[in-house]
């Protein structure tokens with residue numbers, strides 16, 4: 048069976064049977080912060096555990112395990128560049144029903160009053176929402192996430208972080224729907240293989256929700272830190288423009304932004320995409336930009352920084368779908 052026929056089969060089996068949404072050629076640009084790129088060949092927004100089971104079964108029936116159907120979990124699209132041709136496989140996005148936060152009491156011996164404060168959040172919860180929820184209750188540890196425009200699911204996959212902190216430090220465990228095994232699996236923090244902006248979660252691991260361990264603190268002090276982070280961002284990053292945050296990971300002991308600036312690339316343009324004049328590791332898309340312009344700019348900057356400093360920068364943003372490789376000059 049070819050991919051198109053397989054996707055038709057999945058779409059047919061889910062239409063009318065899941066409570067969530069399903070559609071062919073679903074526009075993805077509005078679901079990403081770059082607001083670029085083509086549609087998903089098949090888009091599924093499961094509304095709960097039963098929908099996930101139906102989706103997993105439909106995908107397995109058309110050969111997911113054999114690699115016949117590419118799958119992409121999508122959060123708030125703040126770390127992705129979707130190809131102008133779109134995504135040839137299935138894009139799965141947990142919708143508003145997966146955006147929730149509840150107090151969580153870690154199990155353990157002793158007085159529950161003494162238990163450290165915990166929070167459980169659905170995968171679609173926005174990270175700033177989680178940081179604000181915690182601050183209102185005098186819980187610290189998530190302040191760093193107040194201006195990261197991602198979701199809990201995407202944040203865990205990317206091990207999002209800022210200001211010397213990262214999500215790996217406050218997560219206790221996650222529940223993942225495995226598209227291969229069709230069950231929800233519990234994974235503890237130590238099983239998630241966290242490293243700098245990385246985890247071992249795969250495309251077939253759909254984060255459903257996660258438990259976080261926070262620290263009791265003073266609401267005013269927590270809020271003060273969050274306000275400082277917000278102010279710092281507003282003055283140093285082009286937050287409102289179309290972008291996906293830091294383009295390259297910082298190499299050990301240096302900063303990608305410094306290297307790009309030192310190579311004279313601040314403001315450099317490629318089609319409708321440009322290196323931000325505010326922060327050289329942010330590449331912004333302007334009117335008429337294509338996803339391919341962002342890709343070309345990333346390749347150009349990578350090569351120019353390598354030529355200028357010998358450093359081989361590694362992208363942090365993810366390109367998904369097909370892109371053309373630039374000819375080496």
Ligand SMILES: Cc1cc2nc3c(=O)[nH]c(=O)nc-3n(C[C@H](O)[C@H](O)[C@H](O)COP(=O)(O)OP(=O)(O)OC[C@H]3O[C@@H](n4cnc5c(N)ncnc54)[C@H](O)[C@@H]3O)c2cc1C
Nearest residue numbers: 120122123124125126197198200201202204207208254292
């Ligand atoms: C203005 C701006 C500032 C930013 N600042 C920071 C920063 O300070 N620090 C930082 O680390 N990042 C930053 N980012 C990047 C981005 O916000 C983070 O990487 C964020 O964690 C991505 O979350 P998302 O929900 O948008 O994921 P997406 O971009 O949708 O996806 C990212 C990855 O996560 C996977 N994924 C998404 N949801 C799930 C799920 N439920 N289960 C399994 N996998 C999933 C996707 O398949 C993909 O591989 C910034 C981005 C912008 C636009």
